[in-house]
Amino acid sequence: MWWNYAIPIVTLLVGAVGGFFAGVYYLRRQLERMQSDPAMLQEMAKKMGYNMNKQQLNKAQQMMKKQKFRP
Numbered sequence: 634m635w636w637n638y639a640i641p642i643v644t645l646l647v648g649a650v651g652g653f654f655a656g657v658y659y660l661r662r663q664l665e666r667m668q669s670d671p672a673m674l675q676e677m678a679k680k681m682g683y684n685m686n687k688q689q690l691n692k693a694q695q696m697m698k699k700q701k702f703r704p
Contacts, residue, residue: 668697 667674671690674697678685685693 664697668694 667677671694674693675685675690678690678693
């Protein structure tokens with residue numbers, strides 16, 4: 634019947650929307666934690682292929698603290 638097509642489509646849409654919001658929540662939490670943890674920020678930079686010295690690390694932290702991650 635028609636619900637054999639509707640239920641999987643609705644389930645896919647609900648899962649995609651739920652996954653998107655869970656991902657945004659997780660990313661915001663990670664960014665907030667990086668503001669106060671310089672080691673975490675430096676680790677992320679290394680994964681991206683950058684080596685940051687203390688001055689660059691401090692400047693990046695200051696820039697992140699100026700941004701608002703919560704709406």
